[in-house]
Amino acid sequence: MNSVSDIESVYENALFVALKQKGFDVMRQVPLKVTFRGVVVGDFRADMIVDGKVLIELKAVEESCEGALRPSPELSKNHWNRSRNDR
Secondary structure, three states: OOOOOHHHHHHHHHHHHHHOOOOOOOOEEEEEEEEEEEEEEEEEEEEEOOOOEEEEEEEEEEEEEOEEEEOOOOHHHHHHHHHHHHH
């Protein structure tokens, strides 16, 4: 595995298996329209929606030497680049 997105993909696969084995209805990579005050303001792809009620967005984080979790710089950069390319 070379990147945070690779790790997130593995986490998503494992969580999908675990939820399905528990009997949940799970949809993956669900495209959604985002509205604000009745106006569509963008598109979003949810990592998972469980039982049509719970939206799960997975994020990989790095652990610091103090044990605190912080967002991965690579993940933030990738999100920013994807956002910029969508314009």
